[in-house]
Amino acid sequence: xxxxxxxxxxxxxxxxxxxxxxxxxxxxxxxxxxxxxxxxxxxxxxxxxxxxxxxxxxxxxxxxxxxxxxxxxxxxxxxxxxxxxxxxxxxxxxxxxxxxxxxxxxxxxxxxxxxxxxxxxxxxxxxxxxxxxxxxxxxxxxxxxxxxxxxxxxxxxxxxxxxxxxxxxxxxxxxxxxxxxxxxxxxxxxxxxxxxxxxxxxxxxxxxxxxxxxxxxxxxxxxxxxxxxxxxxxxxxxxxxxxxxxxxxxxxxxxxxxxxxxxxxxxxxxxxxxxxxxxxxxxxxxxxxxxxxxxxxxxxxxxxxxxxxxxxxxxxxxxxxxxxxxxxxxxxxxxxxxxxxxxxxxxxxxxxxxxxxxxxxxxxxxxxxxxxxxxxxxxxxxxxxxxxxxxxxxxxxxxxxxxxxxxxxxxxxxxxxxxxxxxxxxxxxxxxxxxxxxxxxxxxxxxxxxxxxxxxxxxxxxxxxxxxxxxxxxxxxxxxxxx
Numbered sequence: 001x002x003x004x005x006x007x008x009x010x011x012x013x014x015x016x017x018x019x020x021x022x023x024x025x026x027x028x029x030x031x032x033x034x035x036x037x038x039x040x041x042x043x044x045x046x047x048x049x050x051x052x053x054x055x056x057x058x059x060x061x062x063x064x065x066x067x068x069x070x071x072x073x074x075x076x077x078x079x080x081x082x083x084x085x086x087x088x089x090x091x092x093x094x095x096x097x098x099x100x101x102x103x104x105x106x107x108x109x110x111x112x113x114x115x116x117x118x119x120x121x122x123x124x125x126x127x128x129x130x131x132x133x134x135x136x137x138x139x140x141x142x143x144x145x146x147x148x149x150x151x152x153x154x155x156x157x158x159x160x161x162x163x164x165x166x167x168x169x170x171x172x173x174x175x176x177x178x179x180x181x182x183x184x185x186x187x188x189x190x191x192x193x194x195x196x197x198x199x200x201x202x203x204x205x206x207x208x209x210x211x212x213x214x215x216x217x218x219x220x221x222x223x224x225x226x227x228x229x230x231x232x233x234x235x236x237x238x239x240x241x242x243x244x245x246x247x248x249x250x251x252x253x254x255x256x257x258x259x260x261x262x263x264x265x266x267x268x269x270x271x272x273x274x275x276x277x278x279x280x281x282x283x284x285x286x287x288x289x290x291x292x293x294x295x296x297x298x299x300x301x302x303x304x305x306x307x308x309x310x311x312x313x314x315x316x317x318x319x320x321x322x323x324x325x326x327x328x329x330x331x332x333x334x335x336x337x338x339x340x341x342x343x344x345x346x347x348x349x350x351x352x353x354x355x356x357x358x359x360x361x362x363x364x365x366x367x368x369x370x371x372x373x374x375x376x377x378x379x380x381x382x383x384x385x386x387x388x389x390x391x392x393x394x395x396x397x398x399x400x401x402x403x404x405x406x407x408x409x410x411x412x413x414x415x416x417x418x419x420x421x422x423x424x425x426x427x428x429x430x431x432x433x434x435x436x437x438x439x440x441x442x443x444x445x446x447x448x449x450x451x452x453x454x455x456x457x458x459x460x461x462x463x464x465x466x467x468x469x470x471x472x473x474x475x476x477x478x479x480x481x482x483x
Contacts, residue, residue, distance in 0.1 A: 053327075054325055054327055054365070054366065054367050055327050055328065055329065055365075055366050056327050056329045056330055056331055056363055056364070056365055056366075057329070057363065057364045057365075057366060058329070058331075058361065058362070058363055058364075059107050059349075059362040059363060059364055060107075060362075061101060061102075061107040061108050061109050061362060062106070062107070062108040062109070063109075064109060064111070065109055065360050066085060066097065066099045066109060066111070066352075066360055067090050067095065067097075067358070067360060068090055068352060068354075068357065068358030068359050068360040069087075069088030069089060069090050069095055069352050069358050069360065070088060070089055070123075070284070070334070070335065070336030070337065070352055070353050070354035070358055070359075071088055071089050071123040071124045071176060071284070071336040071354075072085060072086065072087050072088025072089075072095070072123065072336075072338060072352060073085070073086055073087065073088075073125050073126055073127045073138075073338065074086075074127075074338035074339075074340055074351060075127050075128055075129050075136065075340060076129065076340040076341060076342065076343070076349075076400075077100070077129060077136075077155075078129070078131070078343060078344075078399075078400045078403075079131075079134055079405075080100075080155070081102070081103050081104050081344055082100045082101055082102050082103055083100065083101040083103060083340050083342075083349055083351070084098070084099075084100050084127070084129075084136065085098070085099040085100070085101070085338065085351065086098050086099075086119075086125070086127060086138070087119075087121060087122050087123060087125060087141070088123050088336075088352070088358075089123040089336075089354075089358070090358045091357075091358060094121045094122060094123055094142075094143060094144075095121055095123075096118070096119065096120060096121030096122065097111060098111065098112045098114060098153075098159070099111050099112065100112055101349070101351070101362065103342050103344065103345070103349070104344075107362075112155075112159050113159065114153070114159040114160060114161050115158075115159070115160045115161050117161055117162075117163070118151075118161040119138060119141075119149065119151050119161065119163075120143040120147070121143060122141035122142055122143040122147060123141060123142055123143075123175075124140075124141050124142050124174075124175035124176035124177075124193075124194070124230075125138060125139065125140050125141025125142075125147070125175075126138070126139050126140060126141075126177060126178065126179035126190070127139075127153075127179075128179050128180065128181045128188055129181070130181070130188075130210050131181075131183070131400075131402065131403070131404040131481050132186065132210070132211075132404060132481050132482075132483055133210070134154070134155075134156070135152050135153065135154045136152070136153040136154075136155075137150070137151075137152060137179075137188055137208070137210070138150070138151040138152070138153060139151075139171075139174075139177075139179060139188070139190060139208075140171070140173065140174040140175065140177060140190070140193070141174075141175060142173075142175040142176075142194075145173065146172065146173025146174065146175055146194075146195060146196050147173050147174075148170055148171050148172055148173045148174065149163060150163070150164040150166055150208065150214065151163050151164065152164055164214050166208060166213075166214040166215055166216050167213065167214075167215045167216070168215040168216035168217055169206070169216050169217060169218040170216045171190060171204070171206045171216065171218075172195045172196065172202075173195060173196060174190070174193035174194065174195055174202075175193055175194040175195070175230065176193055176194055176230040176231045177190055177191060177192055177193025177194075177230065178190070178191050178192065178193070178232060178233070178234035178245070179191075179234075180234055180235060180236045180243055181236060181402075182207070182236065182243075182263050183236070183238075183402035183479050183481055184241060184263065184461075184462070184479065185207075185263065186209070186210050186211050186481075187207045187208055187209050187210055188207070188208045188210060189205065189206070189207055189219075189243060189263070190205070190206045190207075190208070191203075191204075191205050191206075191234055191243065191245065191261075192204070192226075192228060192229050192230060192232060192245075192248070193230050194230040199228070199251050200230070200251070201228040201229050201230050201249070201250055201251050202228050203225050203226055203227065203228040203229065204218065205218070205219040205221060205261065205267075206218050206219065207219055219267055221261055221262075221267040221268055221269050222266065222267070222268045222269070223268045223269040223270055224269060224271065225269055226245060226257070226259040226269060226271070227250050227255060227257070228250060228251065229247075229248035229249060229250050229255055230248055230249050230283070231248045231249045231283030231284050231336075232245055232246060232247050232248025232249075232255070232283070233245070233246045233247060233248070233285050233286065233287045233296075233298055234246075235287065235288065235289045235296065236289065237260070237289060237316055238289070238291070238401055238402065238477060238478075238479055239294055239316065239317065239476075239477050240260075240316065241262070241263055241264065241462075242260045242261060242262050242263055243260065243261045243263060244258065244259070244260050244289070244296055244316070245258070245259045245260070245261070246258050246285070246287070246296065246298055246314075247279070247281065247282050247283065247285055247298070247301065248283050249283040253281070253304075254281035254282055254283055254303050254304055255281055255282075255283075256278055256279050256280060256281040256282065257271065258271070258272040258274060258314065259271050259272065260272060272320060273320070274314060274320045274321050274322050275319070275320065275321045276321040276322055276323075277322060277324070278322055279298065279310065279312045279322060279324075280303055280306075280308070281303050281304075282300075282301030282302060282303050282308060282335075283301055283302055283303075283335065284300075284301045284302055284335035284336040284337070284353075285298045285299060285300055285301030285308075285335070286298070286299055286300070286337045286338055286339035286350065286353075287299060287339055287348075288339050288340065288341040288348050289341065290313070290341070290348070290367060291341070291343075291397075291398060291399060291401050292346055292367070292395065292396070292397055292398065293313065293315070293367060294315065294316055294317050295313045295314055295315045295316055296313065296314040296316065297311065297312070297313055297325075297339075297348060297365070298311070298312050298314075299311045299312075299331075299337070299339065299348075299350060299365075300331075300333060300334050300335060300337065300353065301335050302335035302336075306333075307333040307334060307335055307354075307355045308333055308335075309330050309331055309332060309333035309334065310324060311324070311325045311327070311330075311365070312324055312325065313325055331350060331361070331363045332355060332359065332361075333355050334352075334353025334354060334355045334359055335353055335354055335355070336352075336353050336354050337350055337351060337352050337353030337354075337359070338350070338351050338352060338353075339351075341399075342364070343397070343399025343400040343401070343408070344399070344408070345364075345397075346366075346367065346396060346397035346399070346410070347364045347365060347366050347367070348364070348365040348367075349362065349363070349364055350362070350363040350364075350365065351363075394411065394412050394413075395409075395410075395411055395467060395474055396410040396411060396412055396443070397409070397410040398410075398465065398476055398478065401478050401479060402478075402479035402480070402481050403450070403478070403479070403480065403481065404450075404480075404481040404482070404483055405449065405450065405483070406447050406448065406449055406450070407447070407448045407450070407478060407480075408445060408446070408447050409421070409445070409446045409447075409448070409465070409467075410443065410444070410445050411439065411443070411444050411445075411446075411467075411469075412442065412443045412444070413439040413440070413441060413442070413444070413469070414441055415441060416438070416439065416440055416441065417439045417469055417470060418436060418437065418438055418439065418469065418470075419434075419437040419439055419467065419468065419469040420433075420434065420435050420436070420437065420467075420468045420469070421433065421434040421437065421446070421465070421466065421467055421468075422434075422465070422466040423448070423463055423464070423465060423466075424463065424464045424466060425458075425461070425463055425464075431452040431453065431458060431463070432448070432451070432452055432453050433453065434446070439469070450480055450482065457482060458480055458482070459480070459482055460480055460481050460482040461479075461480060462477060462478075462479055462480075463477075463478050463479075463480055464476065464477055464478070465477075465478050
């Protein structure tokens with residue numbers, strides 16, 4: 001197979017190396033700053049490579065701004081590089097407005113007008129992005145009654161809501177449940193939440209098929225079941241193909257436990273037992289899966305008496321231990337905020353929440369350059385320093401993962417070096433390769449369009465990315481969702 005970049009590959013470098021310019025006609029080079037680390041308190045103005053320690057940075061989007069809110073929902077729209085936001089609670093007012101936040105060079109909020117038919121104003125609902133069909137799936141919530149309706153939002157060519165009428169075993173009306181995308185099986189997974197009844201919380205799991213006619217299925221995972229809950233954090237772990245659940249509110253109290261549910265043919269629950277200090281019990285703690293740290297990030301929440309603004313990381317490989325993250329600047333304490341992962345800039349975006357009043361501020365958490373990787377495992381306690389192999393070459397981001405059209409790999413090198421990349425299928429067969437990539441000092445970006453070495457598009461499934469640069473090597477699982 002040809003070892004040079006092909007059509008569909010984009011390589012961008014801080015220094016324009018002539019060796020890369022001659023690789024292929026499809027090669028594209030632009031100039032980026034080597035270190036665009038923001039000053040504390042400054043607002044990022046464009047794509048960045050954050051080489052300093054972990055930091056919270058306030059974002060000041062252009063007006064108009066959404067009203068303050070909590071128990072709303074938000075998700076990342078990778079196609080348009082924006083965050084999408086709907087509904088929530090402002091004081092005693094339940095909201096039903098739809099907003100987007102541009103995440104590129106000029107962050108700005110925009111309220112989106114949609115078709116006349118739309119979901120009622122509500123709180124405690126969920127929304128996910130369906131990448132295969134470029135649409136958003138909306139479920140449940142509370143508008144004065146517990147809702148179990150399912151809606152689809154499409155943005156192109158005109159923003160339009162369409163209510164679905166799924167078959168199967170439909171969940172009851174749910175409030176403050178969770179929803180994740182299961183990209184391997186093309187479905188949405190809904191877990192727990194508050195429902196009508198004497199004991200409100202549930203621990204049921206439902207799946208909604210996304211292809212063909214939508215059908216709800218109630219799952220029956222094996223193993224010990226987690227405590228029924230609402231207001232918890234749930235996310236998809238692509239490395240291990242499972243759902244991870246943290247904390248929430250139970251009947252009569254609050255939780256700080258961690259559970260996983262495998263998503264294969266025989267789903268099973270398993271409780272994790274992290275060592276060391278633990279986050280306090282809490283509900284309304286937003287968070288993300290950090291793909292480049294292979295960890296769960298959770299921020300803030302409420303324990304029934306104290307509203308928090310602490311940030312915790314739980315590595316999902318290697319030693320299982322919670323790690324508090326300290327930064328110079330910290331967002332105000334809050335509960336019921338939203339958080340999404342911005343794959344383009346490898347950062348967590350935090351919006352809103354409540355602490356005596358509804359908030360409408362926006363923050364970005366930049367994870368910094370304090371994680372070194374060797375053969376796909378996270379090495380803890382490593383401080384990067386000039387002259388070390390980890391400092392000379394660093395993998396800064398891979399995303400979005402899962403991806404449908406383009407997977408972006410971002411690397412940086414403090415000295416001139418040579419890298420080799422491989423894409424392998426689950427049998428270990430190399431389907432795409434790049435040899436002799438000459439990296440000049442600075443930041444380099446490679447975009448893979450999902451094609452093999454012979455130009456054909458690869459099918460949906462699990463693949464492995466292998467990166468080698470000198471003594472540095474890394475293997476990462478990636479998921480391709482072919483349209």
